[in-house]
Structure formats: C-alpha cells, structure tokens
Amino acid sequence: MVYAICFAAVSVLFRIIFRFETRNTEVFDEYKKNGRPFIICANHLSMIDPVFVVMAYGIGKKLSIMGKAELFKNPFLNWIFRQVGCFPVERGKADKSALEKGISDIKNGHGMLIFPEGTRGTGDKMQKIKSGAFMIAAQTGADIIPVRIVYPTKTRKLQPLCKVVISVGKPMTAEETDLASGSRAAIREAKKNFETELERLLAEYNESVGYVPPIEATAENPQTDTESEGE
Numbered sequence: 001m002v003y004a005i006c007f008a009a010v011s012v013l014f015r016i017i018f019r020f021e022t023r024n025t026e027v028f029d030e031y032k033k034n035g036r037p038f039i040i041c042a043n044h045l046s047m048i049d050p051v052f053v054v055m056a057y058g059i060g061k062k063l064s065i066m067g068k069a070e071l072f073k074n075p076f077l078n079w080i081f082r083q084v085g086c087f088p089v090e091r092g093k094a095d096k097s098a099l100e101k102g103i104s105d106i107k108n109g110h111g112m113l114i115f116p117e118g119t120r121g122t123g124d125k126m127q128k129i130k131s132g133a134f135m136i137a138a139q140t141g142a143d144i145i146p147v148r149i150v151y152p153t154k155t156r157k158l159q160p161l162c163k164v165v166i167s168v169g170k171p172m173t174a175e176e177t178d179l180a181s182g183s184r185a186a187i188r189e190a191k192k193n194f195e196t197e198l199e200r201l202l203a204e205y206n207e208s209v210g211y212v213p214p215i216e217a218t219a220e221n222p223q224t225d226t227e228s229e230g231e
Contacts, residue, residue, distance in 0.1 A: 002083040002084070003062045003083060003084050004061055004087065006080070006083070006084050007059070010051055010055070011055050014051060014052070014055065015055075015170065017160055018029065018052075018057045018160075018161065018162060018163070018164045018165075019161070019162065019163040019164065020052070020055065020163075020164050021163060021165045021166070022056045022162065022165075022166045022167075022168075023165065023167040023205070024168040024169070025056055025057075025058070025166075025168055025169060026107055027145060027168045027169075027171060028056070028057050028058065028060075028145075028168065029058075031088075031143075031145070031171075032061075035109075035111075035213070036142075036143055037106045037107075037111070037140050037141055037142035037143065038111045038142050038143045038144070038171070039106070039111070039112040039113075039114055039133050039136060039137055039142045039143070039144055039146045039147050040053060040057070040063070040111065040112065040113045040114070040143065040147055041114055041115075041116050041133050041144050041145065041146055041147065041194060042113070042114075042115055042119060042148070042149055043115070043121060043126055043147075043148060043149055043198055044115035044117045044118075044119065044120050044121060044127075044146035044147075044149075045121055045123075045149055045151060045158065046120065046149075046151070046157075046158040047120075047155075048158070049149055050065055050067070050113060050115075051085075052149065052164050052166055053113055053147060053149070053166060054084075054113070055166075056147075056166040056168070057111075057113075057180060058136070061109065061111070062084065062085040062110070063085050063103075063110065063111050064085050064087065064097060064102065064105035064106070064110045064111070064113070065084075065085050065086045065087070065090045065110045065112070065113045065114075065115045066086075066087065066102065066112070066113070066114050066115070066132075067086045067088060067089065068089065069080060069087070069088040069089060069090050071086075071088070072086075072088045075168065078127065085110070087101050089132075090128065092154070093106070098132075098133065098134065099192070100137060102114075102132075102136045103136055103139050104142055106136065106140040106142050107140060112133075112136065114132065114133040114136075116121065116129045116130050116131060116132065116133045116134075116191075116194070118130045118223070119131065120130075122157075123155070123156035123157070124150075124156055124213060125200060126195065129191045129194065129195055131187055131191065134187045134190050134191060134194075135180060135187070137174065137179050137190075138149060138179035138180055138181075138182055138186070138187065141174045141180055142174065143171045143172060143173045144171065144172040144177065144190065144194060145168065145169070145171050145172075145203065146168075146169035146170070146171075146172065146194055146197040146198055147166060147167065147168055147169065148165075148166075148167045148198045148201035148202055148205070149164075149165070149166060150164075150165040150167065150202065151163070151164060151165075152165060152203055152205075152209070152211065153197075155161055155171075165205060167201045167202075167204070169197045169200070169201050170197060172190065172193060172194065172197070174199070175199070177190045177193075179188070
C-alpha cells in the first residue's frame with residue numbers, strides 16, 4: 001500500500017517538475033508478462049535517478065533497489081526507502097550481505113535495479129563498471145536490461161523543468177551472457193557489452209535530436225560551449 005501511494009504521488013509531482021520521456025519501455029512490459037528474472041542496470045547521474053527508472057518501469061511488482069548505505073542513516077528515510085524496496089549497500093567494499101539480499105529478492109520473483117558504476121558520473125561520461133550486478137545475475141540466471149538515463153541540458157546535468165530521457169536497451173539474456181558459468185571472462189564480456197549498449201543508446205538519442213557532443217578539450221583543441229537540444 002505504501003509503495004502504491006508513493007509511486008502515484010511521486011509520479012505526478014515529478015512529471016510537473018520535469019519533462020519526462022521514455023523510449024522502448026515495451027521491454028519492461030514483456031518482462032512483467034514472461035516472468036523471467038531480470039536486473040535493470042542503468043548509468044548514474046543524479047541521486048533521484050532511481051525514481052525516474054521506477055517511473056519508466058511503471059506499475060507492477062515493486063523492484064528491489066540497491067542504495068548507498070549513507071542514505072539509510074536517517075530513521076524516516078530508512079523507513080520510506082525500505083517500504084518502496086530499497087536496501088543499503090556499503091560502497092567501496094565487497095558487501096556480501098547486500099549481494100545475498102539481491103540474490104534472495106530475485107529468487108523470490110522481484111526484479112532488481114542496480115547502478116553498476118557504483119557512484120554518480122559526470123555528463124555523458126560513464127565511470128568504471130563494477131561487477132556486483134553481473135555477479136548477482138550469474139547466481140540467479142537473471143537477464144540484464146540496460147537503461148540509459150540522459151539529462152539533455154547544456155551541462156548534461158539534471159535541472160528543474162529539464163527533459164528527462166529514459167531509454168531501454170536490448171536485454172542481455174542469461175543464455176547470451178553465459179554468466180551462469182561463473183567465469184571471470186564471462187563477467188568481463190558482459191560488462192563490456194553492457195557499456196557498449198549504453199553508449200549505443202546515447203548515440204541513438206543524440207542522433208534523433210540532432211545533438212553533436214562537444215569535442216573533449218585538449219591543449220591543442222580547447223573546448224567550446226555547445227548549445228543543448230533540451231534546455
């Protein structure tokens with residue numbers, strides 16, 4: 001009940017504050033029907049990224065969501081987060097209990113939402129991909145659903161009233177990734193393919209709106225401002 005109320009209230013509020021756009025969310029609908037275990041893996045730009053992904057996912061069995069442990073120190077937030085499916089993970093260390101919690105939730109029929117970078121990136125540049133999500137997929141037989149979050153402002157950062165784009169990519173099925181083999185090679189390959197798909201989704205969005213990313217600044221080629229397509 002708390003989850004349904006929070007979902008409805010936040011969805012209305014955030015659609016007022018931001019211009020929300022989703023792409024290819026039919027993938028989520030298919031997983032709600034077919035019952036296959038899945039982990040949604042998205043890039044990370046803002047503290048409220050999970051809200052946007054859950055909004056794109058829509059009504060359904062609530063997702064199990066990993067969140068950094070610091071957010072759970074406040075008793076009220078701790079209660080709210082746990083009501084909507086969030087659980088804490090200690091960043092920067094191998095948090096065995098968090099991995100076990102994720103594995104248990106998926107085996108009990110919940111989809112998961114994880115941000116494999118482990119920390120927020122800057123603009124369109126992603127941080128190094130961590131292995132946690134892929135280790136959970138290896139032990140549960142879950143498919144990986146890549147999701148690209150784009151904030152198409154001039155700075156590529158979230159701003160009030162800006163557009164928020166959630167693009168869902170092609171699922172990486174357990175059969176394709178061979179993560180169940182438990183090999184490090186399979187995890188490395190899955191991480192590489194995940195990152196490639198997220199870059200494809202970004203390029204696809206940029207092309208659709210005619211956005212040309214600025215060339216990275218160098219001593220010989222100083223960066224100049226580029227107007228955004230979404231301010």
